[in-house]
Amino acid sequence: MGAGSSSEHEIGGVRVFKVTPGSPAAEAGLEVFFDFILAINGTKLEPGEQSVFAAKIQESENGAAKLTVYSTRANGTREVTVMPRKWAGSGLLGATVRYDVVDAAENHGIRVLEVFPNSPAAHAGLVPFQDYLLGTPQRVFHDIDELVDV
Template identity: 35%
Template sequence: MFGVLNRFISKLDAAPLDDQQSTTNGVYGFQVLRNANQEVPLEPWFDFVIGINGRTIDNPDPSLFATEVRNSAGTTISLGVFSAKGQKIREVYLNIPAEKPTLGVSLQWAPLSVSEDVWHILDVIPNSPADVAGLLPYGDYVIGSPEGLVRGESGLGELVEDVRRSLFLFMVLKRA
């Protein structure tokens, strides 16, 4: 049952010391881009499918993944899911309908490291540029910027200080 998770963790543990700055370097999975099915507990941008039915996904061909889902019509599948929020791995069990064997999600093969530098908005000062832009504390995330690299703990602060004009950010907004 947890074989896929154990193999994933062993891949991370086997990384050379130089690569252990990030536990996700060189590890890939299917990143969830959109989720049109409210019954599938996968969160766009933050969740990566790294295993299916006890096997690690190591082939970027989406048709193999889709075939595995279709072949499971009328049964339950298990997905190994890596969440960029907290760098956690969980097992998700989903019933695949016999009449329409799909998950209702859009996926993209991507390195898990694309989600490492994410900033959760915790506070928005009234009348600040963040407030004027409509950002919500504890719900919105900064995931990057076309203005430059946003890496490390101080990356976002350094970018804000360097840019003396309007700052463009890539965001994940949580709205009801």
């Protein structure tokens, strides 16, 4: 294998880091942390081309933008239509995004399987089989042992 062979199979795109409730991104069902936007309106997103994504969103204002989205949680792609527009919040999408590469070795969260009544998890509003624990402001959780250490 050549030195560049691993990059030939990398999946990269604009990663969704924040979605504001009630925003066009929320309406489209974009999922924080797990979703990577690989293409917009048929244009594949490459490293260093986040400005291409922003330009395509602006071109689609008050219309529809077709996104190809890869989900690390579902381990698959889906087509999503978002309607970029001015809304009550900032930006046309209401999302914080940044180009990133999917790291297959990275643990993509610890899935919550059970919540005991009156526990700190219950008081925090965690929902079994729906919520994931990603980390703290100081660290990302790679396995359950790191959660126990906190």
